[in-house]
Amino acid sequence: MSRRRLPPFPALLAIGLVIALLAWLLLGDIQGFRDAPPQARPAAEPDAPRVEVEIRAAEPHAPTLVLQGQLEAYRELELRARQSGRVAALPLAAGSRVEAGELLLALAQEELPARLAQAEDDLALARAELAGAESLLSRKLISRPDYLRLQAQASRAAAELATLQRQLDDTRLAAPFPGTLDRLEVETGDLVQVGESWGRLVDDSRLTAVAWAPQRDALVLGEGLPAELRLLDGSRLSGEVSLVARQAEEATRSFRVEVNADNPEGRRLAGASATLIITLPERRVQRLSPALLALDPDGELVVKHLDAADRVVQTPVTLVDADLETARVTGLPDPVRLITLGAGMVAVGERVTPVVADGSAPTVPDADAGSR
16 A cells, blocks of 8 residues: 655645735734724924024114205305496405405496485475475465475475485495405496496305205204215315205205305305215114115015014114115114024014024013113
8 A cells, every 4th residue: 555645844834834924914904904094193393494683772873964065155245236327446356355334336426416415405495395384284374285285395305315315325335244355347437337247245254055855855854953064175164954945846856955164264165066964863773784674565675583482573664874884774673683694584474493693592682671
């Protein structure tokens, strides 16, 4: 009788492993079955972006307004003849310094003195006749119209005398204020007519600088503000604002500004150019780099900073003045945690991690401390 041969051992081992694997898979699938899906694991919160900040407190600052203008003499008068006549005398030469009341030009008086004497006599006669008529009128020996005619005659004589006296006075033209006889256009013997210009008197002991301020700058200007005039040679004169026009020029929409300044050395400056540096009223400002200024969609200047909860805030500011390195603005909280690096990488309302330049965490500023 033949004996049955068993499968070799490796084959038996393989069959056993397959049966064990199928059983494990079957049991594992049953144990892993759930009525509800497993809860998702919460995603890790990303770290808040880091920005560099600096605490800035407001400080007093007196801004300046710089305007380009022109110097004028404090007083200037075009000398014109008030009486026709021949030039009899010119006591002073062009360029002479004169005092108020000093004679500048004399016209020939011709027959004026004689006519003046006759007018005085006519007035004396008219007044005498009027006095006699008053006595007659009180006794009703003269009519009222006759008396009024004598009264009108006396008035005409007085007016004639006054006219001749003024004409005589106008033959001697004196300086109305001290200054320099800047121009003289007649010679002795010349004939001048009424209204004809014969010279110019200039008082440049003080100077008036005239400039035009834009609408925005004119709002903060006022009489009495200190000013400095910078001349082309680098020298300077001190003065103050004497006039700010109440109405802008229609063509330029700018306001006329005048600054008066002494000219103690009597330098020839009238008509020259000058730079007006006007010191405006003091304001509290915060200094920052011009690179930190940005424009919002409405075209307003804004600055990004942090609130007490480390969230980004964007606040409109007013630019007071600026140079290449520093801008001075108003409108920010005092003090303020200013974002000095990374402002362009964060959005308004976003929470950030603030650090200062040395890497330490800045403390939240005390708003009350900034006001003390």
